[in-house]
Amino acid sequence: MSTPPTKEEIKEIASHLRKPEGTKGIEIANMMNDGNQPMNLHTLAVVNPLAIGCFRNRNGQWLFC
Numbered sequence: 001m002s003t004p005p006t007k008e009e010i011k012e013i014a015s016h017l018r019k020p021e022g023t024k025g026i027e028i029a030n031m032m033n034d035g036n037q038p039m040n041l042h043t044l045a046v047v048n049p050l051a052i053g054c055f056r057n058r059n060g061q062w063l064f065c
């Protein structure tokens with residue numbers, strides 16, 4: 001079981017969520033992109049099913065086809 005983040009770590013994460021910068025910012029932005037991509041593609045598929053084709057994420061997994 002991992003330990004909860006410290007207040008300083010929470011502040012650093014929050015700052016990168018507002019404006020990703022540097023290596024840690026890129027890491028957090030990539031995690032956000034990976035987490036949001038299925039939700040965004042699902043929303044597009046519901047709104048306009050013909051607009052969605054086949055997509056792979058950065059790990060090569062198929063998301064929609």
